[in-house]
Amino acid sequence: MTTLVGVDVGGTFTDLFFMDEATGAFRTAKVPSNRGDEAVGFLEGLKTFGALSALGSIVHGTTVGTNALLERKGAVIGVITTAGFRDVLEMRRRDRRNTWGLWGDFTPIADRDLRVEVAERTLADGTVRQAVDPAEVAAAATALAAGGATALAIIFVNAYANPANERAAAAAARAVWPNEHVSVSSEILPEIREFERASTTGLNAYLQPVVGSYLAKLEAALAGEAFKGAFHIVQSNGGVMSTATARRLPVRTALSGPAAGVIAAAEISKTAGYPDIITGDLGGTSFDVSLISGGEAALAAQTTIDFGLVIRSPMIEITTIGAGGGSIARVDRGGFLEVGPESAGSRPGPVAYGQGNDRPTLTDANLVLGRINADRPIGGKLARLDVDAAREALAKHVGEPLGLSPEAAAEAVVRVADARMAGAIRLVSIERGHDPGRFAFVPFGGGGALHAGALIADIGLKAALVPRFPGVTSAMGCVMADIRHDQVQTLNLMLDGLDAGGLDTRMAAEGAAARAVVESAGLTVGRIDLVYELDMHYLGQTHTVPVPLPVTLDGGRTGINAEIVRKAFETAYSRAFSRLLPGLGIRIVNLRTAAIGRRPAIDLAALAPDVSASMAKARIGARKVWFGGWMEAAVYARLDLPAETIVEGPAVLEQPDATTLVPPGQRARVDRFGNLVLERA
């Protein structure tokens, strides 16, 4: 038993969540982030919990990798690759940015003069047609370092089928490379498809110096405060990893911050009796949605960071649309009302912030409708919000063109934004074959709880569950996340005539390797689960379906056989598509192995409202809120509401980091963990 701190460094604030495993006591903290020198806010926040020397472990959700990718501020990288293929990173998959419109170009992450070819070739069946010459690789690496590259990527064609040439090249390059930043495609992603592997490997190299120096800075700062515990990083797959693994595989931190929030939402909701949820993080410019079924977050095999920048590595599947509090509302030339994707962000932000934007945003609409308290803006940065300016902007840009009153215009803006959010939720639920009636919506971050009521009504969701501290959900997730390591290996085996013994041996080796990474991470785990999945298809298809296997590693064997695989494939295929195709050959393309070190559960009852809480203390007053017309809505201090009480809509529930709106016809119940459960009355 120890003390744990989750730290989520955001663009504006750093949120922290402290937990004493022995007593279950928790505390939260919020301090300003310091962009470029995150260690300052990081330490300041940690110190609010006492001396760092007494802390057991720190788990960090970081956006440093994400920001370096989005802002294209990674390292200068060099690439050593197979003769004839230096341009793979630049040629992409021969796509273009938009379906319509032919303008715009593309700058790859490695300049062409820093991509060097060496003579070597492996064929698709793994045969080495031409062995690599280590001396040629060493010379290429030396030249790239001299040319200014601070990280190196080695990417050979067909290295997934046989890594021998890449390994020889890596050894030669590492012998001369001036630092530890060497990324090798068969170590990072031994999976077929050279562009995706090259992009993932290249981006790993691109992030290595950035993430490496960031972690070094934090570790030095922690050491300076005599911190002796473990320091871990959240990965995009929602699990945590050691900083050593993070240095080796920084590309796996790309969605670290948002993944932690999803994990916490899943855990909180499961404990509250809602194992099937859809999370929604409404920020300034975007709305991020994830689906969790049976307590497990859906993982996506790859994500596109920007045009031509693909990361292939399992990540919490997060669907993003350009609708946030700062999304700008406008009536287009065809007379259509649109909200977003253009955004005023947090700077200059909504009109009501008075920071120079004069076009109305979603936040302005919520303000004009009385849903947001103008005198107590969330986040605590501004003293008050300018309602009149917001109303004027809505009247001018939306009301006049559509012939609506300012309030009706604001309501239209909210409805269109709600519809866009509902579209994103449909995309991850109905479109993937999930019945939305089974799912609860879980908003986290500051903005989502305002829209939760409308979304459950619009989509027919079961309920909405607003966590007790929506603003620190990501920091909580850091503390709750399991340790996880994912591996992939392309196999290309036909199911007919499958060598089950050979497959078993491969699976055992992959499982042992993944387990070793988790074991060496140095955090308390209850047990380690090994999960196997195959990517499979009918011969001739190029896309695959993920096929979970009902086996695990036991006594060095998995017990896999062709019948188990066939049955699992047919189940998965018929779930994905309505028609099986009997008689056609079936192929195993990839083996995916995940080792998951389950962390001890946290007693969320610690978050419950204080026994001294009462409805009388919680009631702040009432104000007019627009629901198709002005209505008197009760206003409560949400954190002062006692457990097992019910608030009937219309009502507004305020807390420092979020506002929950209970529309007429809905009610909010405080559960015994302090969550708000919003339901149709």
Next chain:
Amino acid sequence: MTIDPVTLAVLKGRLEQIADEMDATLYRSAFNPIIAEARDACHGLYHRDTGDTLVQGTKGLPIFVGAMAFAVKAVIDKVAARGGQESGGLSPGDTFIFNDQYAGGTHLNDFRLVRPVFRNGALFCWLASAGHWLDIGGNVPGGYNPVATESFQEGVLIPVVKLAAGGEIRQDILDILAANSRLPNSNWGDLNGQLNALDLGERRLNALLDEHGEATIDAAFDAFSARAEALMREAVAALPDGTYAFEDWLDNDGIVDERLTVALDLTIAGETMVLDFSRSSPPCAGPINISTPTSIAACYVALKHVFTDVPANAGCLKPITFVIPETTLLGAKAPKPMAGYTETILRLIGVVFGALAKAVPERATAGPFGTINALSMAGHRANGARWVMFNFFGGGLGGNPESDGLNHANNPISTATMPPVEILEAAYPVMFRQWALRPDSGGAGAHRGGLGAIYEIEVLDERGAEVFLLGERGRYAPFGVNGGGEGALNRFSWNDGDTTGTPPMASKVTGVKLRQGGRVRLETPGGGGFGDPVARDQAAKDRDVRLGYVTGASA
């Protein structure tokens, strides 16, 4: 019935989501890489009486987006000819199938499935799915017979027939389809994928209709069309009145080695536009004719690339008049061969860009690389099974007011991605020796044209392989605008150890036999340049040389 702006905005998103989801379903479940990877497919909702496009997926192949309305109209005509619903010409649960290029546009490889959606016993609208099947018989595996002189040499032509009647798939039709392809399993897999997409679209649309009612959705369709028309009229009105002529050439038709002209006289008068192609060459002997539906669809693609914010539905074509005489290769009739239709529409799209560049030079886009290079390599494996590796290749886009042209892009008619080398090498007995940008291929300009590519492929199988190519731009390069230079020409060659060769017809060749170790080399065109090269920023020039986009030879 009028509909409030909020509901309209909501329904627009919901309906587009249905079409997008149909696209995604087919991409994921399709068999052949031309659909699964290259996304040579399209889905949408179409008007019950006219076949007009109501809603279109945002990811579908652009050229289909314009052509689908004609395909649905062909089904409507067939139903009418059969006496309509009363006489059993149409029933709930029917699904029609066809690949008749003269009626539905494009070429024989593209199979359309069209299904009525009934509500309360009445036809509400049509759902349709189009996808490119890998092999449909004919003289050349994979289609694209560069020397066809009649469609009969290109493949099997299935007229509009019922694939399913009253919900029951007709096995007879499946048997006919299977018997007419070298790769029946692949086609069968794709057909199932298209049925999956239609099933899903029908479920989703019915759920939306249950929620909002037929009258509201109908009113929304009308509003979408009116909005697209209004936006297009406004866009056209912003262009200066006048007539702008532009022409470009095709190398030849693969049969007769003479150039063919695609000529446009574009007239802008107020908020209307006339696209007159009368000065184009007559129908030709070889497979680069196109039918009128294809030509209109290609114009639509060109205009959508220029006016990107006009929505994709029938309304946007209302302010435009097309003049496409049957006496030109752009309005050809049966049985003229059309397998290489892509080359002709690329030229057609180019001349629309060229004419508009004269009207509004400051918003001009230089010529894209302009050929798909349909390259087929085929042979037999040790067990006698046939293999066919069929691909389209990339090239450079044109320089434009905003940027240099994109290097190694897909064509304007497509959003196709290219299968990875490793997938191709794992599937076929070939090895790529080179997969690289082609230096010096982008047209010079203040904004340079994007670079084309070099692909060199070696045959690994001891039984050798046969090679077919249907390309273009072997003699007439992608044009520059506003003083920009031309992109490099397309080049194709092969080497079989002792012998080397190039196509006798510049860019088209059939049945070249290569032994094990033999190679083909394709060097694709770059895009044309935008603006005077002298005005190019010195830093950009230096960068071009440093990165090897431009070599010492031409810098």
